[in-house]
Amino acid sequence: MPPSSQDCLHTAIKDFLRYVLDERSLSPATAKGYRSDLSRLLRFAAQRDRLLLSALDLEFLREWLWHESELGISRATLARRSAAVRSFSSWAQRSQRIPIDVAARLRTPKSGRSLPRVLTQTQAEQVIDIVAARGADDDPVALRDLAIIELLYASGIRVSELVAINSSDLDFTRLTVLVTGKGAKQRVVPFGVPAKDAMVRYLDRARPALLAAGERPTAALFLGRRGARLGPRTVYGIVARLLGGGDGSGPSGPHTLRHTAATHLLDGGADLRAVQELLGHASLGTTQIYTHVSTERVREAYRLAHPRA
Template identity: 60%
Template sequence: MSWDEAIADFESHLAAERGYSSSTVRAYRSDLRSLAEFAEKAGAEDPSQLDLAVLRDWLWRAQQEGLAKASNARRAAAARGFTSWLQRTGAAPVDAGRRLRAPKADRRLPRVVTREQASGLFDGLTARASDGDPVALRDLAVIELLYASGLRVSELTGVDVDDVDLDRLTVRVTGKGSKERVVPFGVPALNALVDYLRMARTALAARAADTSLTATHALFLGSRGGRLNPRSVYRLVSSLLEELPGSGPSGPHTLRHTAATHLLDGGADLRAVQELLGHASLGTTQIYTHVSTERLKETYQRAHPRA
């Protein structure tokens, strides 16, 4: 089996059997193509000739070239999954990556928007939507739902109209590993969604040049009538956050971090936040307790006369 054939079959395995998202599959594909190019230069003409030394050299080379630890850790995960699959399917005699290790990724605290900044952000969005512009109404509903529910951007853009229960104030989403969960949201998000559905969604659907391209089931529509895509949400959130003080990432995940941190600051149970976010491991959710602690320290340093 050639490298191209193996990588293509492994992609199908990830998507169909493991339920990985399209973005994760793309990342793994990129990593494995890099591995294939490196391995072929090292003499491994096909995946069956791959060994641990080549895998280690590949990761080491990437580290020397300045690849971030988090990216190298993902590369190692992609390689281990690939070599394990190769052995299980009989495409390789042994699992070459079974003992492969990568440097642990730096655990940086995520960027969090303050309550005051979030309030100002929503005031601005509400003002923009006050004249009934369909895109502005949609943007307000998107940001309200992201902040209220802590959704991933892929989850948000995958929501259909029927997934939203306006009576119970919940939304059903499909997260990582194709796992479904039901997430609550608050009254401000409800009001924004109702206004969007009543005054904006139909107008956006009518903008489709070809009505067959209209995303009839999607909750959020783009400016041309199709399903709103993650890239558009990234641009929206980035444009809003770049106006706020603070450093760090400015994508939709910042609103997810913010929602989780504000919940914990308000006394929410860690397990409940884990369920809300759809984290498989409680350890992933615990990063937000560190954020809350750091915020407490900062407040203490600013406010206490003997700090």
């Protein structure tokens, strides 16, 4: 069934541009800037098969701005593009085309080739140890949080992918999970024994208690206190709190674990294309940012350790 015109990103952008000219009476120059910025977003969305308005989320918009910053454009231009998308998203929510304003927390990234924040292996292990200690008394929420952290770090999946997982998507024999990514594309992602152990413990000792608090059964793997499927915002808050990143919008949000998983794989000698497939990147260029992270880590180790550095 074809999508409705209300859910077509291209149509929504055209309607928004008409709105800012006719109803907000913006200057032609400002409207031209909006058109340019949103056209770039549309092209980026087309490259990633995200041409439905309902397919946009905060993570995707951050990825787009990151991509733009990698092109070396000025911070002022990045700020303008961020503002254009926030204005568009706000209008789409007010006009009831989307249920929430997905760009409300969108912030302008620093320009230049600043690299994603990555935890060291020691830092990652410390975080996991702290979360594991909280679950020592079999508290359901603490066991759930440990399973979330372990799976995000082990697999490098997106938060939006994590919350969509059903219990039946797990294969503990092969140590894999079936993930539904962007554009409803599915892929099989491996995880390790520590993540398996955390999820088995969660499924045995925590999920039944959380499920009992709900009004109806659900196939969802990760549940909230009221027994319903966790949403992306809730997971952002959980992970950011555990990593010390406040509300999830800062550098220590859930995407830090995705960055960390990818970088540690490359540090360990994983093939770039294998990492691309693991992360679900449509373009190898998106994955290549992690090669820069690994290179920077090598350079920093050299600078600190070599007597002739």
